[in-house]
Amino acid sequence: MERIRVTGVSVFAYEDVGHHQVFPLSPVIERGSTLELFCSLGKKLYPYKNASHIIWTLNGDRIAKENYIIVNDSVSGVVIHNFTYEEAHVKCYVDFPIEKQHLARTEIKSGFPPSAPENISCIDNGGKNITCSWTFGRDTYIETDYTIIGKQGREWKKIFLNNTWKSKNGSRSHNFQTTVFYPSFCIQLKLENPLGKAESQCVSQISEEILKLGPTPVKVGKIPGMKKMLRVSWERDMDRNKCRIRYRNMKQNDSKEAYNFTEMYQQNYCDLTNLWSFTEYAVAIQCIKEGSKFWSEWSREQIGTTEEEVPSKEVDLWRVLEKCQPTGSRLVHLFWKQLKEDESLGIIKGYRIKCFTQSNHSLVCARNTTDESVTVWVMEQAYVISVIAHNAAGDSPEAVLRIPSCAEESKDYPRVVMLNASALNEQMTVEWQTSDSDIHSYVVEWYDVLEMNASERSWHYVRDATKWTFQKGAFEQYKCYNISVYPVYKDEIKAPSSIRTYFKQGRPSDGPVAEVENVDKNEATIKWKEIEKGKANGDIINYTIFYITEGGKEIGKTVNASLLQYRLKSLQANVQYTAYVMASTIAGGTKGNDVTFITNRLSLVEIVLINVFAGLLILCLLIFGLLWALKKRMLKRIFWPKIPHPKLPEMNQDNLEKPLKEPQSEENTVIPEVISILKVDENDEYQLLKLEECLGQSKVTTEDAVCQHEASGSGEHEAMKLLLQTAPSPSQHFRSQRLPDPMVQQPLLQKPEESSSEDSPNSNCKDEEKQDQTNVKEKTEFNSYLKNSVCTREFLVCKDLSVPKKKERKKETTPPCVSSGDGQQYVALDAIVLTQH
Incomplete structure (x- = not known):
């Protein structure tokens, strides 16, 4: 094993170990120093890896490779400069392609070595325990051992029971329990942590000087018969020979400047004087033993109240006058403000109200109430109303208010001009001017315009000023207030000037409907x-x-x-x-x-015009219809005159209506063709078929058929005209004939080829026809007027009429005929006359 020294830490590097670890393990260093750590790689676990494959992290962050140190093939080191973490962890890993493998971990702490304590002082809390405190330059930030020892005379003794403790952030005081009382002793404080040791000097302590008494209980009460005074008392003992009292008015603020102090020697009570009447005071006391350096803690505050006195001020009185009634009476609402505590000087038990007539000072009403408002009925004359508040000590000064008569009020005029109100800095300010220089007192009244209760009004008396700022909270935002200023002239309230304003405006809550x-x-x-x-x-x-x-x-x-x-x-x-x-x-x-x-399609004017025009049109139609009904025939002759046929003469009506009575022989009987000229269209074949059916119903050998018809369409002919003509077969004849064009004269009846002039019973008629056609041949040219007059035909259903057979025909008539240029006979279409022979 080889020992390696690095800055701040001594470590050992192993040549070859079978397991991996970080060393030194859990080091404690001085904050701001340089740290070196080493990690060993086990060859048995990672035979193909070496120290160059080791990676270092600090609190999860990878340390740069330039701070790495390769000690040997299996040991890697890292250098961390200026380590300032209070606590941190360092890990080493072995590098692999997919994921790095964790090798080892260590915890690092940093702090400072302890410094020697200074300014050691102790307090003896009533001889039961001692509290000592001290100071030193800085905290250690690491766990430090504290030990206090005592020395009596020249010998070190265990004066305190709990004389050893630990602290991490630096202890500056400690409470010790003493084993035995010593008049004097010396104490010393020792400190030690992994980075160093320190100790203080031995400081001498005198028990009498460091003695601190406990809180002293106190009592506060009134002194019978004495106004504005309170008595404070406490328990007395030999040690409490010097005390001081602290008291304050509860109506004032709680700052230190509000306290008053009084020191007492060799006494157990104290009288507080020059206090406010009927006022609460908070009282506390602390004491000190003679020769000691420490006062006891303040006792718990006790509350005392001074005795009541007669109210020092009259009530703030105001009124609201309603209009005078026709009967001469009026309603007066009286209000007054509750007296403040420094003004009432006691508990207000009630109010006495009296009403006097101004003329003879006679009492007209008297009431007692505990409310701050009352309503009275008075007559139209002037009155004087007084209000007195009373408590247990007596009555307040009398508040007087004059109520003007109805006549005076009607003649009064405002003396306040130029009244303005403005809201600045969350406060409302009112300014005004007066037209009378003798007026120096005013009453400012304000209320919410939506408030109907008169008792909710507020007011304030202003003297020697024409500007007044309302206190905060007097107005609410988004509400409209009525502000009035009443001038007071020789104790008489005159007519006011008013203004309405908002303290703060906002958007409307609802929009218009x-x-x-x-x-x-x-x-x-x-x-x-x-x-x-x-x-x-x-x-x-x-x-x-x-x-x-x-x-x-x-x-x-x-x-x-x-x-x-x-x-x-x-x-x-x-x-x-x-x-x-x-x-x-x-x-x-x-x-x-x-x-x-x-919006409408048409305007009102257009609708009116249309209705007018429509009404006029309907009126004209009604007038015309009325005239038509009354003058139908006259109008018909004017607008539709009767136009005679241009080719035919007028025929006698008697001849047309004369019946044919002369019978024919059965063997010579010829079925007459009965044709009724009707108004039809050019292509109307339906009525032609009806005519054919009518003609087909005639019997050739047994009877003659007479077709009666009525011309209903044109109204031009009033009598029926019949045309009788010999024909082989009326049905075949009409089927073979084509409907003639009304614009061109066509032959209606053609002479049959089979009949001879001798055999035909109508030979005479034919001769006459030829003669007539010869006479009018030159006059049968096309006439445009005739074209227009004969435009339609109307066919009526024919009826078969049975005519009695006769041997002789009395009379035979033929229709007028017209000959065309080729010699064929024709009959005018609108003038064909069928007669029965």
């Missing part, structure tokens, strides 16, 4: 309610109306605080808007509820 009215096409009215005083939290300076469309930009309009509605203009028609109102104070604003409305 809004609603929408009178919504129009481009306008709408927003109305809102005034915010309650308790929720305004300040003076409302303005209202701002915000409104916005869906996806649009918000628009705001600000109005004066006196307005409670606003008319929004320039709005878009038939658009939904969302609006709200924000109330603002100097501290900020609070928005109210949202209201949604949709």
Whole structure:
């Protein structure tokens, strides 16, 4: 084994060991020195590793390799400079590719060697134990052994029982129990730790000088018949021949300057004088033995109260006057403040109130109460009211207040001008000016405007000043207060001047409640309610109306605080808007509820005009309908006159209505074609089919068919016109014929080829037709007027009429005919007349 010396530590390095360890183990060094540690690597456990593979850490942090020392193949060292940790741990590891392997660990402590104690002093606490204290330069920060020894005369003796103890941070006092009393002795203190040793000089102690008495019990009481005095007493013994008393007024603060001291010799009591009446005092006492250097501890404080006296001051009286009633009576609320303890000088047991008329000083009311307020009824004349407080010792001075008459109050005028209030540094200050230089006294009154109880009012008398600052806590934030200043002239309270203000303003607690009215096409009215005083939290300076469309930009309009509605203009028609109102104070604003409305499509003016025009139109239609009903025929002749046919002469109505009575023979009977001219459209085949069915119902051999019809569409013909024409088959004839164009004259009935002029019963009619067609041939040109007049046809259902057979035909008529250019016969479409032969 080879011994190696390093700075601050001596260690041993092993040539070859079978296990690994750190040395020195758990070293204690002086703080700030250099430390060297060594770690051995066991060859049997790690045969392929050497000292260069060892890694060092300090409190988990890796130490730089430049601080490593390679002692030999299996021992590695590390140097730590300026070690300042109070406690630390150092570990060594062997390096491996995946994870390092822990080898060993050591704990390190640092501190200082002890220094010699100085200024040793001891106190004998009543002969039972001794407390010694001392000083030295610095703490050791490591565990140090303390030992105190005593020397009586020239011999060292075990004066204390518990004379040895340990301390880490440096002990500066210790309490020892003595074994035997010695009038004088000498004590010495020794200290030792791993870094060094120290001891003090032997200090001589005299028992009489170091004796300290214990606390002395004290009593405090009144002296019967003596005002403003208290007696303090305590137990007396031979050792307590000198004492001092400490007392203080409980109404004053608890600082050391508030104490008063009195020293007493060879006594066991003391009288305290010049105290306040009916005031509590705290009293304590301490004593010292003659020849000792130490006073005893202060005794526990005892409380004493001086006797009561007559109140030294009258009550602070105030009143609130209500309006005079028509009956001449009025209600007066009286208030007064409770006297302070230094003013009441006792316990106030009650108050006496008296009311006198000012004119004859007669007593009109008297009351006793323990409250600080009372309400009395007085008449319209002036009164003088007095209030007296009383305690066990007597009555206070009389507080007098004059109540003016109703007539005086109505004629009074304010004498205070320029009243201002401002809040600075968490306090309210009121300033005013007066118009009367003889006024030097004022009463400042303030109360919450929402407080209806008159007894909650506060007031203060101000003399020889026109400015007053309220004490802290007199006002609450966000509340509105009414502040009034009453001038006092020759003990008479005159008319006040008032102002309303906030001590501190904030944003309103709630926003205005809004609603929408009178919504129009481009306008709408927003109305809102005034915010309650308790929720305004300040003076409302303005209202701002915000409104916005869906996806649009918000628009705001600000109005004066006196307005409670606003008319929004320039709005878009038939658009939904969302609006709200924000109330603002100097501290900020609070928005109210949202209201949604949709503007109208039309304005009120447009709706009125439309209704007026519609009403006028309906009125005109009613007038026209009335005229139509009254003058139908006249109007019909004016607007729709009867236009005669341009080609045919007028026919006699008697001839048209004359029945055909002449029968025909059965064998020569010919089925007449009955055609009714109706109003139909060009392609209306339905009514043509109905006509064919009507014609098909006629019997050829047995009877003649007569088709009766009525022209209901045009109203131009009043009688039925019949056309009788010989035809082989009415049904086949109409099926073979095409509906003629009403704009062009077409042949309606064509002469059948099979019949001869001799055989046909209608030969005469045909000759007449030819003659007529010849006469009018030149006049059958197309007429535009006829085209317009004959535009539609109307076919009516025909009925088969049975006509009695007759042998002879009395009369035969033929319709007027018109011949076309090719010689074929035609009949005018709107003038075909079917008659029965």
